[in-house]
Amino acid sequence: MGKNRWFGISLVVLATAFWSTSGIFINLVSKASGVTPVGLAFWRDLGTFLVLLLGALVFRPSLLRVRRSDLPWLAAMGVFSIGLFHVMWNMNVLINGASVATVIQCNAPIFVTIMGWLLWREPLTWRKIIAVFLAILGTLLIARLDGLGGVQITFLGLAVGLIAAVAYGGFSLFGKKLAADYHAWTILLYVFGFATLALLPLQFGSPLPWPLGFNVLRDYAALVLLTTIAGFGLYTVALRHLQASVAAITANSEVPFAAILAYFILNERLDGWQILGAVLVILAVVLVSLPRNGLNLGPGRRPPVHLSGLKNIKKTTMVD
Secondary structure (H helix, E strand, O other): OHHHHHHHHHHHHHHHHHHOOHHHHHHHHHHHHOOOHHHHHHHHHHHHHHHHHHHHHHHOHHHHOEEHHHHHHHHHHHHHHHHHHHHHHHHHHHHHOHHHHHHHHOOHHHHHHHHHHHHOOOOOEHHHHHHHHHHHHHHHHHOOHHHOOOOOOOHHHHHHHHHHHHHHHHHHHHHHHHHOOOOHHHHHHHHHHHHHHHHHHHHOOOOOOOOOOHHHHHHHHHHHHHHHHHHHHHHHHHOOOOOHHHHHHHHHHHHHHHHHHHHHHOOOOOOHHHHHHHHHHHHHHHHHHOOOOOOEOOOOOOOOOOOOOOOOOOOOOEEO
């Protein structure tokens, strides 16, 4: 179990390293193409779905098969945790600014930890609580909370930010339900397919971002292949080996990765408080990586609650 835990933690950290490139590629594509944030979310999800679909058709068509009973879970995961999240995150940044958006986003591990305790009966330990606190504090420092004193957060801005955080956290919860039964490729294929359908109505009347130069296509390809497929793929595999709450807390390591990339690529200076914040996030990841021998505050290791029915009743009906 210990080796699986460390393997899962390593996969999440690697996934966040890929996710941390998101801001760079999104900025490059948006500035060069003029596509709106919501439009870019749609084209990102569509491109991801098409790559995954083509790969499955060419190399392993069996990956397209899922149980009909799991389609609602995949649809909810795609519409809520990818489609809604991408729209809310873009609105979050536009309304609140990148720093405030990052601060509000760090509520996601809290949501996942509580819901993982309620739904999947994951133990709620003091170690997790301390790790969540360290991760949030580190994120606040990296986001330069000291420079946000004059910012007025409206009710709309707060609501949008919290919805984005909850939607983002939902990926860990839905993914934990599905990761044990399906290949990560299968989960992502359906999830991004449903996300694309959810965002499609928002594209009616919007002009196509075409023609595009080579540099834009290159950056868009990197956004799809590296940031999205590699990042979400590794994270989905990690959910096989970790509790959803542990994975969500560890995923905060994306913040120091993004700060480091901004320092080297965008020449954004890291001050002492930001470096301290990165250290605190790393400490949170180390804390949840240690062997599980802490005090449980919750139901403990009782069998998980499955909202879709009894786990031991397997339906064999498949869809292609």
